[in-house]
Amino acid sequence: GENVEQHPSTLSVQEGDSAVIKCTYSDSASNYFPWYKQELGKGPQLIIDIRSNVGEKKDQRIAVTLNKTAKHFSLHITETQPEDSAVYFCAASMGAGNMLTFGGGTRLMVKP
């Protein structure tokens, strides 16, 4: 089955700096890669996703890149703000509505 590795497990940045979180996946059949933000005691919220026919996608301060050949994808957050502090999960699946395999999560702390 699919295996998703996520790094780093914790990331501390100063407000205004950029944050990058990286994930690798094992199954070349995976074609949908969402990123979720989870705040304490809440369910995950989709923040951005990318499909395998696209190399990069951007939404304001958030961007995701995908390298299908290397089987890795990354989340980039620019101009970080304290409210960006949360746990971020990457995931992979064969299709947007299908079973998701999650990475281990990254705890992002943005220091004011």
Added chain:
Amino acid sequence: GAVVSQHPSWVICKSGTSVKIECRSLDFQATTMFWYRQFPKQSLMLMATSNEGSKATYEQGVEKDKFLINHASLTLSTLTVTSAHPEDSSFYICSARGGGYGSGSEQFFGPGTRLTVL
């Protein structure tokens, strides 16, 4: 749109009792619902996939007789933890997928239910 609710948001029960958790899609019909379990500071692990009107498909290592899943309607799925024990204490999260809603029928997650078994 695309709101998924869970009830209760938290529950405390005694060991040996059963607990039912509801997952509802509020503004769309969910043909498929997924149940996840998340232990503290860990990732989400898929427990089972349920399609409306059919039996749930459980992931390896998940006891189907202990975690009963019912998806009787297009807006409601329930997870019943039978004879709960302290090791079942966890954060249970559901997600729902509707046909043709959002970007390629993506999954929408509920807010989670914190179960504590004493």
